[in-house]
Amino acid sequence: MYTLITGGTVVNATGSSRADVLIEDEKIAAVLEPGSNILGTAFLAGIDRVIDATGKYVIPGGIDAHTHMEMPFGGTFASDTFETGTRAAAWGGTTTIIDFAVQYAGEDVLTQFARWHEKAAGKCAIDYAFHQIIGGVNDVSLAAMDTLIDEGVSSFKLFMAYKDVFLSDDGQIVQAMQTASHNGGLLMMHAENGSVIDLLQKQALERGETDPVYHGLTRPWQTEEEATYRAIRLAELTGAPLYVVHVSAKQAAMRIAEARDTGQNVFGETCPQYLWLSLEDQLGAPGFEGSKWVCSTPLRPKAHGHQDHMWTSLRTNDLQLVSTDHCPFCMKGQKELGLGDFTKIPNGIGSVEHRLDLIYQGVVTGKISLERWVEICCTTPARMFGMYGKKGVLQPGADADVVVYDPQGKTNISAQTHHMNLDYSAWEGWEIDGHVDTVVSRGLVVVDDGEYFGHAGHGQYIKRGLSQYLI
Amino acid sequence: MYTLITGGTVVNATGSSRADVLIEDEKIAAVLEPGSNILGTAFLAGIDRVIDATGKYVIPGGIDAHTHMEMPFGGTFASDTFETGTRAAAWGGTTTIIDFAVQYAGEDVLTQFARWHEKAAGKCAIDYAFHQIIGGVNDVSLAAMDTLIDEGVSSFKLFMAYKDVFLSDDGQIVQAMQTASHNGGLLMMHAENGSVIDLLQKQALERGETDPVYHGLTRPWQTEEEATYRAIRLAELTGAPLYVVHVSAKQAAMRIAEARDTGQNVFGETCPQYLWLSLEDQLGAPGFEGSKWVCSTPLRPKAHGHQDHMWTSLRTNDLQLVSTDHCPFCMKGQKELGLGDFTKIPNGIGSVEHRLDLIYQGVVTGKISLERWVEICCTTPARMFGMYGKKGVLQPGADADVVVYDPQGKTNISAQTHHMNLDYSAWEGWEIDGHVDTVVSRGLVVVDDGEYFGHAGHGQYIKRGLSQYLI
Amino acid sequence: MYTLITGGTVVNATGSSRADVLIEDEKIAAVLEPGSNILGTAFLAGIDRVIDATGKYVIPGGIDAHTHMEMPFGGTFASDTFETGTRAAAWGGTTTIIDFAVQYAGEDVLTQFARWHEKAAGKCAIDYAFHQIIGGVNDVSLAAMDTLIDEGVSSFKLFMAYKDVFLSDDGQIVQAMQTASHNGGLLMMHAENGSVIDLLQKQALERGETDPVYHGLTRPWQTEEEATYRAIRLAELTGAPLYVVHVSAKQAAMRIAEARDTGQNVFGETCPQYLWLSLEDQLGAPGFEGSKWVCSTPLRPKAHGHQDHMWTSLRTNDLQLVSTDHCPFCMKGQKELGLGDFTKIPNGIGSVEHRLDLIYQGVVTGKISLERWVEICCTTPARMFGMYGKKGVLQPGADADVVVYDPQGKTNISAQTHHMNLDYSAWEGWEIDGHVDTVVSRGLVVVDDGEYFGHAGHGQYIKRGLSQYLI
Amino acid sequence: MYTLITGGTVVNATGSSRADVLIEDEKIAAVLEPGSNILGTAFLAGIDRVIDATGKYVIPGGIDAHTHMEMPFGGTFASDTFETGTRAAAWGGTTTIIDFAVQYAGEDVLTQFARWHEKAAGKCAIDYAFHQIIGGVNDVSLAAMDTLIDEGVSSFKLFMAYKDVFLSDDGQIVQAMQTASHNGGLLMMHAENGSVIDLLQKQALERGETDPVYHGLTRPWQTEEEATYRAIRLAELTGAPLYVVHVSAKQAAMRIAEARDTGQNVFGETCPQYLWLSLEDQLGAPGFEGSKWVCSTPLRPKAHGHQDHMWTSLRTNDLQLVSTDHCPFCMKGQKELGLGDFTKIPNGIGSVEHRLDLIYQGVVTGKISLERWVEICCTTPARMFGMYGKKGVLQPGADADVVVYDPQGKTNISAQTHHMNLDYSAWEGWEIDGHVDTVVSRGLVVVDDGEYFGHAGHGQYIKRGLSQYLI
């Protein structure tokens, strides 16, 4: 079966050009001069489906490298299942997610990994892969890291916060890094100083400071910057590559930039909320409204320029990619748990559906280039996490994950219309000057012209290789 | 006419994959799955030439963004003409050069530009473009910068050294930068503090220090770093993008990295000689031997780690590309002019033939990745200087400039065998663990299997657009 | 003849304590426990004068290391002569000035030095010394630097601005630094990029921007920072110690701090105007009013925190002392020369009378400590410029230069009441929460209780030694 | 009773001068011009003791701000008691120590403080004060910090290493810093990442690496630098002043310098061993010999320039003072505990007797100035820890703690001749080009011409005030 996407402008990480993309079954077969007659009239006549991309961008399917579908947290679960979450992702032009399998302290890593496989199997609309959270570093979990590499899991996330749940102490971090430096894995780090945050939270509650804004005020930039720097230094000590998740403080981004200047393999992602939203405008909204934007690291004051610096860091490649950290909790029954005590608000924002759009708006407003949009949303995630070639690029042999994006279209974001299982939108009322028109996942058109043609189970598990981004 | 390069591994800036490349006349028509049958048997049978690239790399033709063919300097001329120089370049897999049209102080820019066009017209084996050296900033030359943009010259080189010949003072530099910040041009800078160097040279000669090594010792890293920093600061003041040529001091590279960390459009190139050669081993060779490696900026002490730092900067993208600064002078009759007075040695090294090979050796020895090799030698030069799409990438619609590179081959460099018009080699005796097998220039096979099929005049002038690399 | 200052708190650079100071003729004879009976009743009865300093601070006489009495500039002369200027200094508790002998380009250094000696001889109310401005670096002036060391002039000021008047190019700067690194002299630098400023001024005038505020806007912080960094780097290259005069830009101060962190002998002074005044409030005053505050380096925007950073740098000893750069020009007949063309406004502010008071106000407002006030106004100037022991400290054997300062007093600054020969005050209306009560110069009470007892010719020339502050 | 020190050169932190010092009972009564006749013949005749300091330096008595007399550690006790240790200190010109009262985790702070008072009472040859180690931060110990301020203890030491013994986690550190930022106390920090060190030690032992050199190799500079930076950042977060003890890694010193550049109250001490000794030459000595130099932080490789950088930092005042961290353990019965397991070697070196001499050798060899020697050994310790005026300076009213130091003398260091209770010397065979001739403690000559005249119980407890060094 052949599909031809014709007339569009193919955008990749280094530039863009007019070209046609020919899909054979689940793979890209060729990239061709537009209107080329080399295929022959007969062949062209036999093509099953022609997608007219005239005036539109043709890009590799988006890869969201940081999601938490149905993740258990604080007695509740992230509201999107693998089914609802991947369907919403598809709607937004994301054709691969990397979700986090979770080992809490005390659990067995491989058992947990198997459990996550069970959750996802047969449910996903798009392809999926796993990182593994290591909530308890010990000899068994360290050994499991080697096993997981063979299972296609080449990245391992540790936490410097959330004591007794996820937190690894510095010695444990060094052990995991030593393991990664030997087996080629990539160490991902939630870099916040949990010990200090726990204290500041306790003190805030004692002072009667219970509103959502205190979530941000008890996680000052110093707690992120210090932890980021510590992680970088320990990575340097062990020779392990390091990937810092959800960077939001400009000072943390500066530390990452410094480390890279010395040639260290240190990388960082940021998320749409740290690019567009702020402590003043969203987290500090009156009453309990701010709970919608409680996530960690927190939204930061725009008065101090954190958001601008995130955009600059994306431009300079001091941050390498944008993920969503999709971890949705409904207001009703979930966020509400933190009424009267901000520390009980489940942490997370749901954006898996809107990443491509929200970052494209940065192209529209001159913050990044068109090519950089593709690089940070599609190409680098594939390279960083060992899927490039199969994913992240439009070239012969690659999976036919393709998005046709219309720069003349418009997208209005609202809980009324979004496809995530979430009773509010963190982006309610946002208008995007662009639109995801058509989404192809491994050759299957799953979204086209506002209609959904995908199905649970189409998505396959991706065994990832080692990072292709190390220097 | 069709040519098919088949069975190879196509390498681009972000990754590599098995793919066939189909050329129609002077352009790439398609990139296809290897062994694909979509073209049909009839079409395949009619292909004029099939190049078997099995086991080899297929990459975009190299772009050498810094050459000085037949440049007048100190009463003599660089020994390669456009004819001999571009032919040698082709032998080495370079299919485009950007040469420098020269306005010396007192001359008219546009007259000089026309003169350079005359020199090159009908002589070149491969495509060529021009930067313009502005040796005398004044109202006329500033106005000429606007004209030249329309002529396809979007980059302008100033000098902070060579008083009364090239040197612009800081006020003149600011004027040129103001012009560039308005017309979109890219300011290139030879960043050495000429005033200090002139003094140190005079003092050295007064002390009887006349050997070639004093060329290096009178240009200490401080003279490069200071000038680099000054250029960066003036660029920041004016908003102009800046490209620092032939970076050799690690401290200068650090300044560039710092500026980029703040989001400034500051870029830097280095050259093969600053990656592999040193003041101790080459420039400091006994007697007059060291004159072979007299170039500016000079070779630097490896004891201080400059060379290692250049590689690191290439890895981290704090330096963006590698050019040769090809400016060959024969020992006999040219370098000899400086016997007994190192300041009279013509400055320059001839490497235009060896750039791809010498940097590939960095892949072999683990200094950079295969993709980065292509990026810094082919793709970024095209993007930096406004030729991407036409050059620098293997995609439909691009010029069919292609190199088939054999990682199993060997290349021995020697004046006995090289094709540059130069009576010695700066790289005599170097062995490269790779080999340029086939070179295609705009669809024409110019080199294949050790034979040359090109001709003077095949190369065309490229009108370049504005830089596609600005952030 | 004996004078006893009794009951006060002696403040020095490291701390303060209650102590009496006994003066014998022109020197300090002893520092004693207050009320000590070791002197014996007979001796005490024979003391000629007792100054009651109860409740007051007793400090070494102030040293203003940067003044320009009757300096020729732009066709006019600074309005204070050595007679009027030193008398005003005495009123304000300054008992030593270091003025600048001036060699303009084309003049002979030693001839000029002799001329300055003539101007000052027999005129000064307080002791005085000279720095030498070298406006024309050449073999003769370099040789003169050695001679001047023997004459008690151990510091030499160069300029990176004022082309054809004062400006030295970088090669000349290096020559002077080489000389200083051999003879032990201290290189002082006016660090502004004159070439860029000249251009920006010309462009501003062409745009019809003629008001005083453009004096500041055409000397942006980059012109100061760049020049400061360049001077630091050249000093590093030559091994010469460097003292940057009138630092006003925070970025320049940061460069000095960085250099000191590496152990380089780099120092900086700032002036009261850069601590308290700003481009917005003073230089940008409506109409021609701003001309009162035209000085170079210029007042800088407080919105960018320059003034705060100057205070911080004084606290951290990244700037070492405060001088006035006293260079007064009257509004009438002098500043007026620049009506309609800000580049013709004579550059300078008159503050020699108010330095101790203005910096003491920083103690009152918590910006620096009491000890630091004495250190930056009295002790470090003596050490920096080779007079310590004789000046800058209250200890036996030192010159009896003493100020009794009343922290309960008040000082109102106004052109109506000041003693400088200046028809306006840059500090009109300022109230200081302290007061200079008594000033002793080499044993002579020159000011006491609002009356002046000094006389022209009391002040002697101080032959200075080499800097005592180098590390 | 009167004592007159005559004919010497009085050296203080800013300079030196010829002066006589008159002592009345326990205090300094006057500093006088040498040979002054103001005292009168009769008075002079009645002076009880005249000390001829001709050709010698007269300096304030040394203050060793970091000692551990008879400290319990790992089942044994530091071998010097308050009696033997303070006597040895006196021999070396130190007239005040600040020792550490110790709260181990689980103990009560005030009880422990009282215990330390008991140990010292009636035993000391010279004056003494206390810092308090807080080994267990909790509400009781935080409250005790306020009480201790009133008891003359204004500095509190925490540890980032030594789990279950001393270590505070980051939240505890923040709590203690919050307390200090309110009560004016100074937070002292043992800055090493204990969690990482514990792991590296365990891994080393598992590999059979048991020799003393592994003590250094398992505490790489990263563990010190990271902890130092973390402490600085937490201090910045809380507004507390911070004093980092025993800095030995150049990278840690750089972090301190950076923090000071921003105006933060961050200080650091180093110790003689980090200035003169190294991992290669001492700690790495063959066999068990290296155990003599096992201390924490460890001796560092001189190949990496740590020692040079410590000297530079002292010059630039990025480190403020030199203490000994005197914590002696005999080879026999104590260091031996670690035979076959370096982690069991008691940590510490005994130097309390040699600090003035060892740092004076830095003056002789041109590393620091004479004045800086006095500043870092005598004056700044007094200012830093709230004793200035009474201690640290030669001025009327100050305690008569005076050392006459002979720059023509020689001192040979050896366990044969030293006065510490220690069966070896870390400095065996060192020759110092200077000699402590006479030591006066609160008016009593305790050492003179190689004889000891002091006695246990002469030393008094000093109630210290708040730091006088904060900016």
Ligand SMILES: [Zn+2]
């Ligand atoms: Zn996280």
Ligand SMILES: [Zn+2]
């Ligand atoms: Zn997450």
Ligand SMILES: [Zn+2]
């Ligand atoms: Zn050049």
Ligand SMILES: [Zn+2]
């Ligand atoms: Zn060149």
Ligand SMILES: [Zn+2]
């Ligand atoms: Zn000046």
Ligand SMILES: [Zn+2]
């Ligand atoms: Zn001046």
Ligand SMILES: [Zn+2]
């Ligand atoms: Zn310690």
Ligand SMILES: [Zn+2]
């Ligand atoms: Zn200690």
